[in-house]
């Protein structure tokens with residue numbers, strides 16, 4: 001075990017998204033690489049926005065992806081509880097100490113007053129942040145405000161100096177004195193804010209490295225100032241953690257990928273049948289690579305070679321096509337039985353097989369998997385590809401039929417039916433030989449024209465798993481009945 005302690009600390013609002021998962025993954029990989037500890041903490045201090053549903057979804061997401069945590073919900077650990085909603089006393093006690101030591105103060109300004117002054121500052125080309133109005137109120141002034149019925153937020157008093165840190169990913173970063181205004185630690189109703197609870201818990205949980213998205217860069221000088229205040233009042237032994245800010249993830253049109261973009265939703269990947277291995281592999285590439293041209297690797301391999309030096313500070317581009325292609329590679333890397341096991345839940349969901357699947361259905365899935373694994377990029381695509389094998393009567397796609405059917409096609413189906421009816425042995429090879437002889441040699445057709453109508457009749461579509469193998473699996477009776485049905489249609 002090393003001393004490295006990192007954390008993933010999402011707020012349980014909304015649905016898990018890929019930006020979040022990328023942060024979790026990089027923290028996980030860093031912990032595993034260094035032999036450190038991966039802490040999972042839930043930042044649920046905003047009762048208006050947090051939900052239990054979202055909390056459950058977060059845990060399910062990490063479990064599905066295989067990002068195991070060493071301390072956190074359901075696992076416990078020496079610095080629990082790991083839900084901030086269960087740690088309230090720590091925060092109010094800390095606010096008290098910061099107030100008493102003068103590192104924080106009560107601010108009685110109403111939102112309306114703040115807004116008026118903010119606009120004025122903008123008009124006068126001054127910085128629009130909080131102006132320090134209540135920094136040095138006397139006890140009498142505070143009493144008057146309270147008597148007026150005003151409620152106070154608690155603000156942190158930012159020291160008047162530069163804040164510099166050596167970012168583990170971006171190098172030296174400085175926020176100049178005066179650039180960061182005094183900020184709110186606790187709402188008027190007593191609810192503590194992220195700015196307070198996050199450093200308080202990172203300190204309490206002995207976090208050594210804070211790896212998080214670049215969108216949080218501006219909270220870092222505030223948090224460093226708060227750590228230093230906590231050290232000064234002996235509320236924290238130090239040292240201040242090191243910080244590394246992971247690059248932005250850009251979506252379509254070079255805009256930052258938003259939580260609301262459909263490709264952000266983790267649930268979308270589960271629904272469409274991405275493998276957790278494939279998604280983890282792709283998300284790792286958003287800002288990191290193992291070097292060389294290597295783009296296919298497991299999370300264990302990532303953990304082995306993960307260093308922060310290799311994290312690229314430049315924005316990463318999210319490319320769903322590439323993500324899907326990598327998923328296809330992962331699908332092909334699975335053993336046959338494994339692929340069947342992973343496919344069955346999707347086939348059940350889509351009503352292709354029964355729930356639970358019958359032994360005959362499982363056998364058929366096993367037989368067809370080798371025919372489609374080359375063409376499949378997500379597990380969810382399988383239902384459309386193999387559905388025709390599991391129904392009595394196939395539904396012919398009307399658009400495909402419009403493109404293929406005509407006089408010539410009817411003739412093809414007639415010749416195919418006749419040739420196949422005479423087959424004494426029904427195998428992939430004999431089917432192919434009979435159809436080639438009848439359609440290509442007999443009718444003088446090109447393969448595409450010859451086999452298109454047969455494919456449509458048997459599978460219902462223009463694009464399908466390999467035709468002769470499919471007919472072999474369907475058997476002679478069904479195959480012939482489908483050809484006859486389309487010919488007569």
Ligand code: GLU
Pocket residue numbers: 009010011043194198211212213216
């Ligand atoms: N709860 C914060 C968030 O979800 C944590 C950010 C951090 O890592 O400091 O954005």
Ligand code: ZN
Pocket residue numbers: 106107108109132133134135
């Ligand atoms: Zn004020």
